[in-house]
Amino acid sequence: MTQSRWARRAATDxxxxxxxxxxVAVTLVPLVSLLWMVVARGASALSWSFLTSxxxxxxEVGGGVGNGIIGSALLLGLAATIGLPVGIGAGLFLAxxxxxxxxxxxxxxxxxxxxxxxxxxxxxxxxxxxxxxHRFSALAGSLALAILMVPMLARGTEETVRMVPRDLFEASxxxxxxxxxxxxxxxxxxxxxxxxxxxxxxxxxxxxxxxPLLFTALGNQFWNLRPDQPxxxxxxxxxxxxxxxxxxxxxxxxxxxxxxxxxxxxxxxAARLATRGRFAGGGR
Amino acid sequence: xxxxxxCLAIAACTRTPLPSxxxxxxxxxxPTLVNGAGSTFVFPLLSKVFSDYVRVDPRVRFxxxxxxxxxGIRQIxxxxxxxxxxxxxxxxxxxxxxxxxLHLPIVLGAVAVAYNLPSKPALRLTPDxxxxxxxxxxxxxxxxRIAAVNPxxxxxxxxxxxxxxxxxxxxxxxxxxxxAKVSPTWAQKVRHGTAVRWxxxxxxxxxxxxxxxxxxxxxxxxxxxLAYAVQNKLPVASLANRAGEWIAPSVASTTAAATxxxxxxxxxxxxxxxxxxxxxxxxxxxxxxxxxxRGQTDPVKGPALARFLWWEIHDGQxxxxxxxxxxxxxxxVAKVAVKIxxxxxxxxxxxxxxxx
Numbered sequence: 001m002t003q004s005r006w007a008r009r010a011a012t013d014x015x016x017x018x019x020x021x022x023x024v025a026v027t028l029v030p031l032v033s034l035l036w037m038v039v040a041r042g043a044s045a046l047s048w049s050f051l052t053s054x055x056x057x058x059x060e061v062g063g064g065v066g067n068g069i070i071g072s073a074l075l076l077g078l079a080a081t082i083g084l085p086v087g088i089g090a091g092l093f094l095a096x097x098x099x100x101x102x103x104x105x106x107x108x109x110x111x112x113x114x115x116x117x118x119x120x121x122x123x124x125x126x127x128x129x130x131x132x133x134h135r136f137s138a139l140a141g142s143l144a145l146a147i148l149m150v151p152m153l154a155r156g157t158e159e160t161v162r163m164v165p166r167d168l169f170e171a172s173x174x175x176x177x178x179x180x181x182x183x184x185x186x187x188x189x190x191x192x193x194x195x196x197x198x199x200x201x202x203x204x205x206x207x208x209x210x211x212p213l214l215f216t217a218l219g220n221q222f223w224n225l226r227p228d229q230p231x232x233x234x235x236x237x238x239x240x241x242x243x244x245x246x247x248x249x250x251x252x253x254x255x256x257x258x259x260x261x262x263x264x265x266x267x268x269x270a271a272r273l274a275t276r277g278r279f280a281g282g283g284r
Numbered sequence: 285x286x287x288x289x290x291c292l293a294i295a296a297c298t299r300t301p302l303p304s305x306x307x308x309x310x311x312x313x314x315p316t317l318v319n320g321a322g323s324t325f326v327f328p329l330l331s332k333v334f335s336d337y338v339r340v341d342p343r344v345r346f347x348x349x350x351x352x353x354x355x356g357i358r359q360i361x362x363x364x365x366x367x368x369x370x371x372x373x374x375x376x377x378x379x380x381x382x383x384x385x386l387h388l389p390i391v392l393g394a395v396a397v398a399y400n401l402p403s404k405p406a407l408r409l410t411p412d413x414x415x416x417x418x419x420x421x422x423x424x425x426x427x428x429r430i431a432a433v434n435p436x437x438x439x440x441x442x443x444x445x446x447x448x449x450x451x452x453x454x455x456x457x458x459x460x461x462x463x464a465k466v467s468p469t470w471a472q473k474v475r476h477g478t479a480v481r482w483x484x485x486x487x488x489x490x491x492x493x494x495x496x497x498x499x500x501x502x503x504x505x506x507x508x509x510l511a512y513a514v515q516n517k518l519p520v521a522s523l524a525n526r527a528g529e530w531i532a533p534s535v536a537s538t539t540a541a542a543t544x545x546x547x548x549x550x551x552x553x554x555x556x557x558x559x560x561x562x563x564x565x566x567x568x569x570x571x572x573x574x575x576x577x578r579g580q581t582d583p584v585k586g587p588a589l590a591r592f593l594w595w596e597i598h599d600g601q602x603x604x605x606x607x608x609x610x611x612x613x614x615x616x617v618a619k620v621a622v623k624i625x626x627x628x629x630x631x632x633x634x635x636x637x638x639x640x
Contacts, residue, residue, distance in 0.1 A: 218321070230349070
């Protein structure tokens, strides 16, 4: 009697463990196969000239994605310049004053913005900036990316800052430190690890966006570092090369995808690193 | 805070291997960027031409993005680019919105009917068969109507997968212009233009996309600019022309299609050369036009553009044939030259005293 009950429990346990293992495997298969595919196909495209040269004319073998690498760096740099102050600022505001009417309004708007499909952000920038200025530009592209980053930053910042014990803030106030100084130097600084995570994740998200760049940054087969000129980017290059009929371009698309994957991986790893021991005092 | 900096520093390091060594020795001033967008039909040629033109005029770089003729027309009309490229002339309606736009033909191209059949047979197609395929009336490759004009060819029992363009396309405009001329059913049901309501088929983005789908889908039939078919080793159909010959797309047969077009070219140079009467003429061909505003405003870009166009219709023509585009007939060159001379900067003609 007891023995059969034990056996049944053991069998159930084994079966459930096995099923959980299966679920893990099913989850991992697409991820691992995707990584494997990108690495396997992309690695062969990587070379010094792939990283540093400009694309060849259509149908010719060779050339590289140097313009896309520089373009993506330019776009992300500008997007961070525009997006970080706004997004982190909004997050700090929400954490400090988020319960009033203004705070609720801002949070509501940020949530709506977070739900906006990225292609719509691109369209909006096209209508607001590209058409009136009569030019496609890196600035327009990075503005579209910044629009996508702001809600992520605001939410991430607010959540981390809210986790900082109120006591710290009050202790600072009690010592006679001004409110804004306490907020910035005590609370925000304590939450720096979490904010950094939000920054890295937002950058990683922006780095992989294609749709908002198509009709804002357009593309450029030459080097460009000017914010007021059209510029290439890795995601748009991948998009164009992947649908092309040329085997060499398809190979380069895989290579560029690998670069993008490495970039996003590094940003995510940096985000992890930054959150380790979140409240151990990120500033010391 | 330090972590934030570390994170940004890591991010910065991974993203910016600055290409200081790879940048070609730049002339003292940064070259001016002239931006254009449009036709994918002419992209293989233009990307070669612009890559070579750097040596002719190192002061300028022509950045060309192949987003489709439809989008090219839209962007030049909105003045978001400095020039557009289209294989379909602007419609009267489009021209009314931007009456100052010039059509400057730079080259002729053939729209090849390419297919993906396992044995790569050389096929012949009549206008009716082509319309039948794209109307969805012929659904298998071994249809007796196809077999009737292809004696001795073993046709596979594959379903026909029709591929067309998904974006606004000048290639589509040339192709449907032809079908509307040769098939009353087509003219009535589908009509012609840069984007039409396709009865059957799946869409591809750009000539690149259609060629890509053709290569990956057995049984597929699609229309692409000849260079895309040849570069990708896709077999192309010989078509029956008005003179009753079977003609494969080639530089010679495309040139033949344009002969006679020069004489009947209207003053604004908007012309269709599909289904021409001439002997040896391939029936689905067309001019690609560069679209620019007659009145240029940028003191650097305007002259650069005019100089490039002048070079393109003269010296630049020799780039066409190796890529299977047909150079302009001399009579057309003369007409385009007059148009290029009419481009002005602040009201004054740009190319004064330019050698003929």
